[in-house]
Amino acid sequence: MSVDVVGQAWRTPLGDTVDTAVGRLLAGERAATDQLRFETRTYACRIGAPILSSPQRSKHSRFLRRMGLFGLEAAHEALQQARTRGCEVSGERLGIFCGYGGLRAHWDDMMEALSGQQPEQSGTWERGLKRIHPYWMLKHLSNNAHALLAADLSARGDGATYGGATAGSQALGAAIRALDAGSIDVALVFAYDSLLEPETLVDLAARGAATTAELARLAAPYDVQAGGFVPGEAAAALVLQRPGSGGALMSITAADGGDGRPSEPGSETLAAVAARVARADTVVDGAGRAVPGLDTEERTVLAGSLGEGARLTAVQAAFGQLGAATTLVQAIALGNCLGRGVLPGITGLREPAEGPLIPLRESQPTDARSALALSTGAPGLAAAVRIEITDAPALRGAP
Amino acid sequence: MSRAVITGCGIVSALGLGTRAFWNALSEGRAAVGPIRHFDASKLPTRVAGEVPVLETNGTWLREALGGHLSEVAIEAWEQSGALRDRKIGFGWVAALEAWRQAGCGDDGQDTWLSMALGLEQAFLEDFGPLLRKEGGRPSIDWAAESGAPLPRVRFRSRIDLCAEGLTSMLRLGGPVIPHVSACAAGTLAVAHAASLIERGAATRVLCGASDSMVNPLGLGGMSRLGAPSPRAEPDACRPFDRRRDGLVIGEGAAMFVVESEERALARGALPLARILGWGSTQDAYRATAPLPDGAMAKRAMQQALKRAGLSARDIGYVNAHGTGTPLNDPAEARAIREVLGHVPVSSIKGAVGHLMAASGAVELAACLLPFQRDCLPGTAHHRERDPECDIDVIGERPREAHVDTVLSNSFGFGGQNATIILGRWS
Numbered sequence: 001m002s003v004d005v006v007g008q009a010w011r012t013p014l015g016d017t018v019d020t021a022v023g024r025l026l027a028g029e030r031a032a033t034d035q036l037r038f039e040t041r042t043y044a045c046r047i048g049a050p051i052l053s054s055p056q057r058s059k060h061s062r063f064l065r066r067m068g069l070f071g072l073e074a075a076h077e078a079l080q081q082a083r084t085r086g087c088e089v090s091g092e093r094l095g096i097f098c099g100y101g102g103l104r105a106h107w108d109d110m111m112e113a114l115s116g117q118q119p120e121q122s123g124t125w126e127r128g129l130k131r132i133h134p135y136w137m138l139k140h141l142s143n144n145a146h147a148l149l150a151a152d153l154s155a156r157g158d159g160a161t162y163g164g165a166t167a168g169s170q171a172l173g174a175a176i177r178a179l180d181a182g183s184i185d186v187a188l189v190f191a192y193d194s195l196l197e198p199e200t201l202v203d204l205a206a207r208g209a210a211t212t213a214e215l216a217r218l219a220a221p222y223d224v225q226a227g228g229f230v231p232g233e234a235a236a237a238l239v240l241q242r243p244g245s246g247g248a249l250m251s252i253t254a255a256d257g258g259d260g261r262p263s264e265p266g267s268e269t270l271a272a273v274a275a276r277v278a279r280a281d282t283v284v285d286g287a288g289r290a291v292p293g294l295d296t297e298e299r300t301v302l303a304g305s306l307g308e309g310a311r312l313t314a315v316q317a318a319f320g321q322l323g324a325a326t327t328l329v330q331a332i333a334l335g336n337c338l339g340r341g342v343l344p345g346i347t348g349l350r351e352p353a354e355g356p357l358i359p360l361r362e363s364q365p366t367d368a369r370s371a372l373a374l375s376t377g378a379p380g381l382a383a384a385v386r387i388e389i390t391d392a393p394a395l396r397g398a399p
Numbered sequence: 400m401s402r403a404v405i406t407g408c409g410i411v412s413a414l415g416l417g418t419r420a421f422w423n424a425l426s427e428g429r430a431a432v433g434p435i436r437h438f439d440a441s442k443l444p445t446r447v448a449g450e451v452p453v454l455e456t457n458g459t460w461l462r463e464a465l466g467g468h469l470s471e472v473a474i475e476a477w478e479q480s481g482a483l484r485d486r487k488i489g490f491g492w493v494a495a496l497e498a499w500r501q502a503g504c505g506d507d508g509q510d511t512w513l514s515m516a517l518g519l520e521q522a523f524l525e526d527f528g529p530l531l532r533k534e535g536g537r538p539s540i541d542w543a544a545e546s547g548a549p550l551p552r553v554r555f556r557s558r559i560d561l562c563a564e565g566l567t568s569m570l571r572l573g574g575p576v577i578p579h580v581s582a583c584a585a586g587t588l589a590v591a592h593a594a595s596l597i598e599r600g601a602a603t604r605v606l607c608g609a610s611d612s613m614v615n616p617l618g619l620g621g622m623s624r625l626g627a628p629s630p631r632a633e634p635d636a637c638r639p640f641d642r643r644r645d646g647l648v649i650g651e652g653a654a655m656f657v658v659e660s661e662e663r664a665l666a667r668g669a670l671p672l673a674r675i676l677g678w679g680s681t682q683d684a685y686r687a688t689a690p691l692p693d694g695a696m697a698k699r700a701m702q703q704a705l706k707r708a709g710l711s712a713r714d715i716g717y718v719n720a721h722g723t724g725t726p727l728n729d730p731a732e733a734r735a736i737r738e739v740l741g742h743v744p745v746s747s748i749k750g751a752v753g754h755l756m757a758a759s760g761a762v763e764l765a766a767c768l769l770p771f772q773r774d775c776l777p778g779t780a781h782h783r784e785r786d787p788e789c790d791i792d793v794i795g796e797r798p799r800e801a802h803v804d805t806v807l808s809n810s811f812g813f814g815g816q817n818a819t820i821i822l823g824r825w826s
Binding site for chain 2: 100113124134135137146160163164170183256258260261378380381382
């Protein structure tokens with residue numbers, strides 16, 4: 001089922017507003033930096049794509065960490081935009097679906113209570129557990145952003161929180177099913193994730209997924225020199241309605257799947273997930289993993305369904321890999337690029353590797369009105385989303 | 400539209416390993432909350448729990464339980480990763496293997512999806528050993544980057560990913576993994592999601608359920624600071640719907656189910672344990688730590704489930720309540736049950752096994768199979784004194800004999816996440 005998008009918002013490494021970040025994407029800017037929030041000199045992966053702003057002051061700060069606060073900001077903004085486009089709903093007919101990628105230990109958050117502990121675990125309470133803040137568990141609760149947003153909006157309809165690398169896509173899929181089933185009239189989908197935590201950078205580099213290159217030598221996905229992706233972070237939100245409800249910016253279809261592999265999914269899985277949403281599309285936003293073998297496999301399977309001449313971009317070359325927020329960011333970025341009649345180039349692509357599809361080295365004009373986007377994650381997870389623009393002037397934004 | 404049926408069930412709880420131990424204990428009215436034994440909890444504010452009777456934390460029990468499902472090389476790899484000592488990962492694996500076996504599934508998991516919840520606790524005190532050995536300065540993750548030693552990968556991986564990797568490897572599952580993280584409603588939502596996939600034809604078989612364990616110093620310490628557990632360190636500390644209730648008791652365990660389309664199950668000669676008839680999901684939109692006092696949205700979740708199942712209130716023969724034994728939750732839920740379903744038999748098994756957090760909905764759904772298996776409704780351990788604020792037909796400590804065809808289970812999570820699911824007898 002395809003649904004209408006009537007509101008959108010994000011916080012990304014290229015900017016906090018859609019117009020700003022899409023403008024920078026189309027200008028060929030890349031968010032990668034070696035100036036992160038913490039010292040990375042001793043790390044194998046030393047670069048990332050951080051959000052440069054800080055969350056606004058919020059009454060929810062005692063319950064939410066930084067990325068959750070960004071998630072709430074994006075969700076509120078998306079709903080506000082939806083309201084300006086005639087979407088009026090609250091209460092039991094508004095559902096909230098969340099994708100949360102941060103199911104990690106967050107070691108540094110725990111050091112205050114744990115740095116005095118002994119390996120043999122003697123006297124754990126006296127050595128620090130008694131100093132844990134009463135809200136410590138709530139602050140790390142997976143569905144706290146979902147709960148606080150529901151309370152903010154008096155949203156009492158269907159909803160759930162999904163975790164992991166493709167959680168945003170799973171939240172999107174659940175929202176579409178709920179709209180299809182008629183249990184809600186409007187769905188607010190939001191997702192947030194940061195791969196820029198000390199423990200995540202260490203792990204991604206050890207797995208060979210993240211780049212270990214210096215910033216000056218960073219190669220883009222689909223480049224012959226590609227050597228791993230740039231970890232990033234983002235929060236994004238979409239407001240969805242059933243088709244024909246009015247006020248649509250674009251329509252969207254989503255699918256997710258997997259094959260149970262411990263690391264990245266196989267090419268057959270990517271092909272199967274893409275085939276579930278593709279419909280004669282000639283533009284594809286690739287998963288952009290920047291690992292030559294995986295990039296080639298991906299191009300080959302996509303050529304099988306889209307044709308060898310389909311144009312290939314990779315918004316994650318500019319934004320960084322965004323984990324659970326990826327699908328929503330791809331949808332917003334591509335929808336707005338199509339609305340402007342311009343396809344984004346693959347930022348930093350110098351020498352495309354051999355293979356099918358046409359990797360875009362620079363932004364170029366297009367009359368395409370739809371695009372397919374893919375993303376992947378471990379263990380064996382794949383997600384696809386198809387975007388078709390319905391209101392190009394609104395997506396074009398302010399002049 | 401395909402109908403979703405449960406063809407396999409596996410359970411790990413304080414009442415023992417396996418469905419037989421679980422159903423035997425429930426039908427005999429036994430409870431298993433007691434002093435924590437697998438580590439020294441004597442100085443913690445919370446010293447009782449629904450502890451699974453497996454005391455080793457070095458994975459020996461799990462190694463034995465997995466015999467035949469993983470090669471020795473694979474077991475050693477998991478041991479190295481540290482996954483074997485994470486109790487919730489082990490419980491999830493053992494429950495899934497039992498469900499898989501009970502369903503009669505063989506080496507054909509390629510088209511099987513995995514929809515599960517796993518407790519979100521990601522770290523253990525013992526993981527800090529290497530960090531604490533850093534000389535001088537504040538212990539930090541930098542040690543791992545600087546040391547040059549082999550990276551202790553488990554310390555950085557999501558536990559739910561590790562659990563899923565083990566299951567897909569053991570059972571050769573080839574479908575997507577859907578991690579549910581909606582707090583204490585997650586287990587119920589994982590099963591509802593599975594049924595939804597079957598009904599819509601998106602999947603033909605889903606291994607689903609939940610596993611959790613917070614029975615460790617960090618989990619109990621954090622919950623104690625939050626103030627949710629009963630202050631009493633006694634085996635009857637959790638008293639659902641009782642006038643003297645004063646808080647929850649933490650439990651641990653897992654329940655996993657094989658859910659598939661009725662057509663496929665019958666075609667391969669499997670005998671379904673139950674039908675999944677309907678489910679509902681709502682949000683309180685109220686507070687992070689307290690339910691909506693009037694139970695309005697819990698009520699709405701039950702109404703949604705009835706509507707989806709095409710049933711009326713009088714069709715429901717038994718309710719397995721969320722029933723945490725906390726002062727606020729029980730009256731709100733009781734009011735919702737009374738207003739939607741009237742005078743229906745209700746019980747909570749949390750007095751017997753504790754509150755299994757993310758896994759609570761799944762294990763309680765397994766308890767909902769007992770009426771179909773043995774014409775027996777589980778009792779409510781430690782419910783002795785009726786509370787006028789909870790004006791419903793609470794089944795007391797002794798189970799009740801009854802033949803019912805339709806049962807309903809509630810799960811309500813932190814943040815006001817409500818989920819209800821309805822099962823029907825298969826015949």
